[in-house]
Amino acid sequence: MDNITRRKLLALAGTALGGAVLASCGGGGSSGGGSQGGGGGQSNKKVKVTMFVFLGGDLGVMPKAFAKEYMAAHPNVTIEIYENSNTVGYPKMLAAKQTTPDQPLVNMGFFNAQTTAQGDLDGMWNKLDYGALSHAKDVLPVLKRKNQQGIGLGSDQVGIVYNTKALTPAPTAWADLWDDKVKGKVTYFDYYWQGVLMAARANGGSLTKMDPGWTFWKQHAKWIRTIVTSNPQYLDVLTNGTASITSYFNGTGLQWKRGGAPLDYVPPKEGAISVPVYLTTVKGNTQDQEQVCHDIVNQMLSPKWCQQWATTSIQVPGSSAVKLPQEFGSLPAFQKQTIDHFIPVDWVTVAKQTADWKKRWDQDVKANI
Amino acid sequence: MAVRLRGYGLLSPALAVMAVFFLGAMVVLLVFSLQPFSGSQMLPGTTLDNYRHFLGDGYYRGVLATTMKLGGLATGLALLIGYPTSYALHKVRRPAWRSVCYFVLFSPLLTSVVVRSYGWSLLLGDHGLINATLRGLHLTSGPVHLLYELSGVTVALVHILLPFMVFPILGVLGQVDESLREAAADLGASRLQTFWRVTVPLTVQGALVGCQLVFALAISAFATPSLLGGGRVQVLATLIYGDVGELNWPLAAVESYALLVLALLAIGLFNWLLGRTRTGAAATVEAPA
Numbered sequence: 279m280d281n282i283t284r285r286k287l288l289a290l291a292g293t294a295l296g297g298a299v300l301a302s303c304g305g306g307g308s309s310g311g312g313s314q315g316g317g318g319g320q321s322n323k324k325v326k327v328t329m330f331v332f333l334g335g336d337l338g339v340m341p342k343a344f345a346k347e348y349m350a351a352h353p354n355v356t357i358e359i360y361e362n363s364n365t366v367g368y369p370k371m372l373a374a375k376q377t378t379p380d381q382p383l384v385n386m387g388f389f390n391a392q393t394t395a396q397g398d399l400d401g402m403w404n405k406l407d408y409g410a411l412s413h414a415k416d417v418l419p420v421l422k423r424k425n426q427q428g429i430g431l432g433s434d435q436v437g438i439v440y441n442t443k444a445l446t447p448a449p450t451a452w453a454d455l456w457d458d459k460v461k462g463k464v465t466y467f468d469y470y471w472q473g474v475l476m477a478a479r480a481n482g483g484s485l486t487k488m489d490p491g492w493t494f495w496k497q498h499a500k501w502i503r504t505i506v507t508s509n510p511q512y513l514d515v516l517t518n519g520t521a522s523i524t525s526y527f528n529g530t531g532l533q534w535k536r537g538g539a540p541l542d543y544v545p546p547k548e549g550a551i552s553v554p555v556y557l558t559t560v561k562g563n564t565q566d567q568e569q570v571c572h573d574i575v576n577q578m579l580s581p582k583w584c585q586q587w588a589t590t591s592i593q594v595p596g597s598s599a600v601k602l603p604q605e606f607g608s609l610p611a612f613q614k615q616t617i618d619h620f621i622p623v624d625w626v627t628v629a630k631q632t633a634d635w636k637k638r639w640d641q642d643v644k645a646n647i
Numbered sequence: 648m649a650v651r652l653r654g655y656g657l658l659s660p661a662l663a664v665m666a667v668f669f670l671g672a673m674v675v676l677l678v679f680s681l682q683p684f685s686g687s688q689m690l691p692g693t694t695l696d697n698y699r700h701f702l703g704d705g706y707y708r709g710v711l712a713t714t715m716k717l718g719g720l721a722t723g724l725a726l727l728i729g730y731p732t733s734y735a736l737h738k739v740r741r742p743a744w745r746s747v748c749y750f751v752l753f754s755p756l757l758t759s760v761v762v763r764s765y766g767w768s769l770l771l772g773d774h775g776l777i778n779a780t781l782r783g784l785h786l787t788s789g790p791v792h793l794l795y796e797l798s799g800v801t802v803a804l805v806h807i808l809l810p811f812m813v814f815p816i817l818g819v820l821g822q823v824d825e826s827l828r829e830a831a832a833d834l835g836a837s838r839l840q841t842f843w844r845v846t847v848p849l850t851v852q853g854a855l856v857g858c859q860l861v862f863a864l865a866i867s868a869f870a871t872p873s874l875l876g877g878g879r880v881q882v883l884a885t886l887i888y889g890d891v892g893e894l895n896w897p898l899a900a901v902e903s904y905a906l907l908v909l910a911l912l913a914i915g916l917f918n919w920l921l922g923r924t925r926t927g928a929a930a931t932v933e934a935p936a
Contacts, residue, residue: 369687504795505877505878507878518773519773519774520794633893640881641706644879645710647878
């Protein structure tokens with residue numbers, strides 16, 4: 279179970295923000311190149327690997343750059359990119375697992391904490407040999423998984439993203455999502471249980487007692503203007519004035535802002551939700567594919583690529599050998615105050631409740647908007 | 648006998664395709680629909696629980712009602728727009744103009760449904776062309792919500808499906824004997840009376856075939872409700888897609904059968920009406936003689 283406790287989060291924050299210390303640890307000269315785990319570079323056998331990459335913003339920048347460089351260094355390896363949201367793409371992976379278990383839809387990829395926990399329950403992941411991953415030693419302890427099914431590359435957080443032109447003053451709390459002034463102006467990703475959790479907490483509920491949240495959003499469904507199913511669609515409705523506020527990832531929100539969108543991210547005063555991003559490999563891989571995937575995971579954890587991931591995705595880097603990009607220092611999401619107040623989420627509970635919660639999302643929320 | 652055999656021979660490729668890809672799929676879906684489902688897996692055994700769940704839950708009845716409402720609205724609007732359009736097209740004599748009109752009318756079928764739907768989203772959005780025009784004319788102060796509403800989905804579906812209404816009506820209009828209209832005029836009927844008493848009864852079958860096509864296509868439309876409905880417009884097709892995505896194939900199979908039954912009922916109703924109008928049209932034509 280990958281519960282992120284306050285203590286662990288403090289450790290994560292401290293490590294990420296300790297610029298000078300981290301800088302001294304940072305292997306800036308390390309290119310991350312060269313297979314150390316006996317990966318694709320040591321064999322001439324043709325291997326094709328499909329990598330799951332988050333869709334939207336700059337989330338595909340690092341994986342695509344990595345794939346290009348890796349294939350140039352390992353001509354026998356072909357990396358295909360499968361770009362999708364975890365929400366939409368994971369069920370397709372599961373369908374492939376059930377129909378053609380020896381031909382997984384993707385061989386490895388980037389998965390958020392929720393999908394990674396879901397994959398644990400579905401038997402989706404292979405166990406990584408942390409001992410054979412030379413860069414794993416630098417990964418923050420909080421991002422190492424007890425079952426070794428995946429390893430953290432970075433950590434994002436969920437709070438409030440809003441249109442700066444449409445909403446003044448800026449929202450400050452989760453309750454701003456159901457304030458009267460945003461009635462009919464809220465948008466959510468399809469099946470956004472985080473919004474329900476925060477409404478549940480505001481009404482005496484919790485992650486294990488979500489009924490108050492479902493009841494609340496059933497009554498406040500008219501606050502929602504539309505439901506989206508992809509990041510580009512999200513960006514569109516938030517920037518064209520259709521909707522003005524949502525709850526979403528800090529990294530994605532700030533990538534949109536960096537791209538010129540009139541959007542910003544606010545960590546709510548009640549606390550944001552920390553969401554680690556893991557690299558995992560998928561069951562059903564051939565031995566050669568698994569070997570290449572291990573090597574890719576290891577190289578992605580190297581300072582060069584981990585740094586690039588953190589910079590492009592605007593996340594806390596998962597490796598202690600990487601310092602937090604300087605430009606992040608002033609961002610609210612990376613302040614100690616924000617990290618101290620993260621709301622703990624038991625991702626296993628979330629994964630176990632997915633089927634029931636999706637049903638309630640459809641019937642209580644979507645059916646009433 | 649030989650003629651009949653030859654007929655079956657000519658039909659056999661189509662029958663083979665139907666048998667494999669339609670009936671085969673329906674059999675598989677029937678089996679799926681009877682399988683228990685738990686977590687994200689189908690379990691061994693047979694159960695009617697999926698049907699009970701679908702029929703007993705108000706949520707699914709609501710989706711069914713929205714699907715029928717969307718089909719009815721799209722069909723009604725397509726008929727209202729399609730009939731005069733067909734009549735006008737029928738009256739265009741210059742081949743060049745007729746070609747231009749055909750191109751405009753059938754252009755929705757030449758582009759991808761996704762492109763068309765995104766085009767509509769640009770027009771229907773809160774800050775889209777329609778709302779900008781309304782505000783520019785001081786007809787509204789705030790945006791009129793068209794996108795992510797049933798109204799927007801209906802308008803887009805009518806645009807896309809209009810050719811399926813126009814084409815059958817146009818075909819029937821071309822078969823109407825001009826001498827019947829001339830006879831009506833000779834007997835003192837006004838143009839409106841001629842249209843109402845002669846043209847409409849003789850073309851109602853084309854309109855019914857158009858309605859049949861548009862209704863069947865509207866209730867099974869997926870891309871347009873999905874892209875323009877924004878989660879607010881839930882119809883059977885989007886529900887099926889969602890359940891397939893959730894790997895709940897048994898429930899998706901039940902919903903597929905519900906969609907099929909709905910389409911068959913509509914086709915049956917329109918066929919019954921067609922049968923009645925055939926008799927009526929024949930009587931209308933025979934009456935003056």
